[in-house]
Amino acid sequence: MTLEKLKEIISLREEVGYTKLLTITKDKTVYCKEDELEVFLNFITENWNSSEFTFITFEIEFLRGIVEILEKESISVDEENNPAAEVKKNIEKKYPKKKFSVYDKIIGIEVENKEEFGKFTIYNIEKNMNILEKEIEENIDKKIDISTQLKERIQSIKEYKYIIRVEVETREPEIAFKLAEEEYKNFFNMLFIEDFKAIFMYIKPLKVVIASESECDNVIGRVAIAKNQLAYRDQKTELTRKKNYMIEKRDKKLENLWRIISNENLNEYERVIANSIKWLGEAIQEKDIATSFLKAMIVLEGILKEPTEKKGITKNICNRTAVILKQEYTILNIVAQMRKLYSLRCDIAHKGRSKIDNKDRVTLINYVKKVLITLTTDNTYKNIQDMKELVKKLKKECKNNKLK
Numbered sequence: 001m002t003l004e005k006l007k008e009i010i011s012l013r014e015e016v017g018y019t020k021l022l023t024i025t026k027d028k029t030v031y032c033k034e035d036e037l038e039v040f041l042n043f044i045t046e047n048w049n050s051s052e053f054t055f056i057t058f059e060i061e062f063l064r065g066i067v068e069i070l071e072k073e074s075i076s077v078d079e080e081n082n083p084a085a086e087v088k089k090n091i092e093k094k095y096p097k098k099k100f101s102v103y104d105k106i107i108g109i110e111v112e113n114k115e116e117f118g119k120f121t122i123y124n125i126e127k128n129m130n131i132l133e134k135e136i137e138e139n140i141d142k143k144i145d146i147s148t149q150l151k152e153r154i155q156s157i158k159e160y161k162y163i164i165r166v167e168v169e170t171r172e173p174e175i176a177f178k179l180a181e182e183e184y185k186n187f188f189n190m191l192f193i194e195d196f197k198a199i200f201m202y203i204k205p206l207k208v209v210i211a212s213e214s215e216c217d218n219v220i221g222r223v224a225i226a227k228n229q230l231a232y233r234d235q236k237t238e239l240t241r242k243k244n245y246m247i248e249k250r251d252k253k254l255e256n257l258w259r260i261i262s263n264e265n266l267n268e269y270e271r272v273i274a275n276s277i278k279w280l281g282e283a284i285q286e287k288d289i290a291t292s293f294l295k296a297m298i299v300l301e302g303i304l305k306e307p308t309e310k311k312g313i314t315k316n317i318c319n320r321t322a323v324i325l326k327q328e329y330t331i332l333n334i335v336a337q338m339r340k341l342y343s344l345r346c347d348i349a350h351k352g353r354s355k356i357d358n359k360d361r362v363t364l365i366n367y368v369k370k371v372l373i374t375l376t377t378d379n380t381y382k383n384i385q386d387m388k389e390l391v392k393k394l395k396k397e398c399k400n401n402k403l404k
Contacts, residue, residue: 001043001083002081003069006066006083008033010032010033011030012029012031012070018032019037021063022060043084047084047088048062051088051091051092052175053171054172054174057172061087061094061095068087098170098226098227099168100168101165101167101226102165102166102167102177102223103225105162110161110162111162117191118187119166120165120166120183120184122162122164122165124161173229186278186281187261189278189282189284190257190258190277193254193281193369257273257277257372260376267386268387269386272387276299276303276368279295279302280369283295283368284365290353290355292361293345294348294349296368297341300317300321300367301313303371303390304394318335318342319335321334323394323401324371324374325367326401337367341363341364
């Protein structure tokens with residue numbers, strides 16, 4: 001929307017046919033033509049969608065910025081053509097990115113002292129009582145008054161035995177909460193992938209236990225702390241897990257997968273791997289065997305199938321899986337097994353088959369897990385930058401192994 005168009009629909013005084021948008025100051029209010037209101041609100045929303053702000057903050061600051069441009073005596077060419085870009089740039093300057101430490105109370109995870117999983121840390125509060133006090137002291141300016149109610153809420157996080165911490169970078173505490181929530185989903189997905197061995201009972205004592213057999217309501221006391229900023233929010237979530245999963249010994253082969261979900265600067269190839277981690281984690285946690293199976297196969301398709309491929313999909317998925325896993329299995333055995341599994345996938349998707357043997361589900365999930373490990377640890381693949389490079393390499397591998 002150009003500045004000329006904005007001048008047509010925005011007014012700084014009350015007029016007939018205009019509706020009030022926002023009072024900027026005591027003496028300044030923004031109005032919009034009633035028949036252009038939806039267009040203007042869509043304009044704000046479009047610009048907000050690509051930002052890192054809550055809508056309320058962005059709307060207020062965006063309107064203030066538009067008013068400043070409308071009131072300018074000298075307007076630049078860029079501002080005339082695209083005033084929104086200048087306004088967004090100024091908003092970002094006003095709200096610079098900060099690193100937020102986000103702490104959540106958590107149910108169903110037990111650690112002896114503290115455990116680190118990539119960028120995530122789980123603390124046993126009894127043995128780490130001074131964590132929050134130190135964090136607040138380091139990050140909150142002592143001149144800032146923290147209300148008694150807020151202090152009580154921060155203190156209440158200690159009522160739970162365990163907390164989980166993650167650090168995110170963004171512009172507002174509310175967005176920090178949102179980003180942390182996504183990070184925690186990654187954490188659970190990755191933890192289930194690490195623990196998945198298709199074994200349902202352990203004899204040795206547990207090191208980490210995730211959730212319980214029954215559904216539990218977890219009222220998370222969510223605290224976000226950054227330099228001179230402190231926020232608190234209650235959020236009710238549900239942690240539903242079919243079984244108790246546990247980890248006795250960390251799997252070093254998965255370190256690169258932990259690194260990927262802990263890194264924000266990913267290339268195209270790593271972003272696909274990160275998305276695959278999400279799907280595989282969901283597949284492992286899915287109660288319905290057929291749905292679990294389908295989600296696991298989607299991971300392989302997302303990594304190994306070219307977007308434009310229309311023919312030979314079954315053959316290509318099976319052959320490419322086989323050459324990736326050739327160090328651990330016989331290629332022809334993998335091809336045969338994958339053909340059977342992919343046939344089941346087609347039965348689910350196209351024929352409505354709802355019953356799948358759990359052995360097939362376990363086999364497929366283990367294959368997918370090992371594919372992800374190989375693609376992020378083997379020197380042949382781990383430095384790849386994009387998916388075209390991967391597919392090209394896999395085609396060459398298939399040819400070298402006489403798979404057609």
